[in-house]
Structures are given as C-alpha cells and as structure tokens.
Amino acid sequence: MPATTLWTMTTTWVDALAVGAPDVVAAWRGIETKALLSVRREVRRRTVAGSTDRILPQLEATAAALVEIVESLPDDAFGLPGGESDWTVAEAIGHDAAARAGLVMAAALAASDRWPNDAPVVVPGVPGPADLDRAGLVGKIDQSQRIIARSARQIAGREIRECPLEHPLVGRLRCGEWLLFAGVHDVMHLEQLHRIAELFGARPGADLAARPGGLR
Numbered sequence: 001m002p003a004t005t006l007w008t009m010t011t012t013w014v015d016a017l018a019v020g021a022p023d024v025v026a027a028w029r030g031i032e033t034k035a036l037l038s039v040r041r042e043v044r045r046r047t048v049a050g051s052t053d054r055i056l057p058q059l060e061a062t063a064a065a066l067v068e069i070v071e072s073l074p075d076d077a078f079g080l081p082g083g084e085s086d087w088t089v090a091e092a093i094g095h096d097a098a099a100r101a102g103l104v105m106a107a108a109l110a111a112s113d114r115w116p117n118d119a120p121v122v123v124p125g126v127p128g129p130a131d132l133d134r135a136g137l138v139g140k141i142d143q144s145q146r147i148i149a150r151s152a153r154q155i156a157g158r159e160i161r162e163c164p165l166e167h168p169l170v171g172r173l174r175c176g177e178w179l180l181f182a183g184v185h186d187v188m189h190l191e192q193l194h195r196i197a198e199l200f201g202a203r204p205g206a207d208l209a210a211r212p213g214g215l216r
Contacts, residue, residue: 013065017187020057020058021062022058022060023058025187027046031188042156047176049157052152055180059104059152062100063142066141069197070134070137071138073200074200082192083189083192087127090131091130092128092192092193093193094129096128096186097137098143101148103181104182108151109114109154109160110164112154122168155175163175163177163195165178
C-alpha cells in the first residue's frame, strides 16, 4: 500500500472477481476512479453487525485469485518489478499475504478485548521476502487465509466495535471494516499483477465467472 491503479473499470478479471467478492470489488471501485473518500464510505456501508459471514467468503475469493495469478505467471516474472516502489513481483505478493493476515488479526484482537497496550504503529509499504518461489508464495497466501478464517470467528458479531488500529494511510476503521478492507487491499495488488500477467500473455481470471461457485 498504496498500490498504483493501472486498469479500467471494464477489466474482465474485475468483473469475474465481483461474482465471488461483490462487496470487496464495490469498495475498491473508489480507488479505481480515484474517489478515495468513497472507499471508506463503501466499507462502512457494507459492514454491519453480522456481516462477517458474508465477507469472509469474499476474502476466500480474493485469495483464490491471488493463487491463480501466482500459478499463471512464468518463473521469470517473480524477479521483475512488481508495480509498487522498487519491489519485485515476489515481494509484492508476499507483502499482500502478510498485510491481509495482519490487518484481520489486529481487528480480531480488538474485537475480543485483547488489544495490547504496547501495540506497534502500522508501517505500510513493507515488502515481502524476495526469495520466495511459486510454491512459497502460494503457501504464504494459503497461510494468510487460514489466519483470516480463525480471526474472523473473533470478529463475528462484533463487526461495528471500534478498533484502535491506526494506519498512516487509511486511518481508523471498525473491526469488521478491516476484514473488508483486507480484501480491497488484495484487489489493489491483483490489479498490478494482472498488468504484469498481460505482458506475458497470461489471462488469469478470464474464466472465473463461469465456474461453479465463482472463484473456487
């Protein structure tokens, strides 16, 4: 974060992803059109008491989309510029895997009244490991989703509880809003990765909408 926006709103992969992650994609649209205030509004509007049951499967969809693009890229792609700062593709994917898990874990701590008094300030823009290969990156994504699934159980029913997490770029969101925003952050990086995939002629996500159940 922040991830540079490079695609148009008619992008096929976005429409396919929206089948399995409609709230996530709808909130991301504000970033796509540079209407950043609308992102917070959409995240707030779509996060209500009990919304975790609706949002968690959407995080599964974005994780599946990340795995698919990792599996579609050639080996040479992972050492190339990843679309943000001077990170490589591998570093950008590793960053997103760590960020999605970290944001939701923090929200779970707040939701369950376990927020530490000495919690560190969030530092955005930390790249992931540079030496992870395809299997390692898929493992990181899968691990992040398992963490999210466990953490979501603590958030469920407490979605509108305040969360002390202070993000220098996003500010403060409520517990359930961080769950949704983790998916928005996924799409920001998926956008970069799809542009890179296009350079190699890969078309991940083009057939997702036609699959039973959407993305997986």
